[in-house]
Amino acid sequence: MHPRPSTMFKNRTIDWAAQSSGEGIYQCSHCGHALFSASHKFDSKTSFPSFWAHLEEHVQFHSLHTYGRERIQLLCQNCGQHLGHLFPDARTPSQVRYCINADSITLLLI
């Protein structure tokens, strides 16, 4: 798969709030694997793209024990790219929040 022009900019930012919710698939920016549905977006009030669910088994969970606390690292199940971390969050329907690095995903409009 050839990278689309939008993926060639380093340190680009996603205008997260402006992107319409409910349509589109967020893909791994490295391999194009579908990871998240735009309908699962969550406005976390942080600068990080956030979701409250992932697509099928496409996101891999990896427990990290760093700085004396446990964190769950999120990886692309296909290529292993680091995506972000999973946090407990009482504000979401699933009680967890997927906190994602903007550079690790690209939006595919459907």
Ligand SMILES: [Zn+2]
């Ligand atoms: Zn990937």
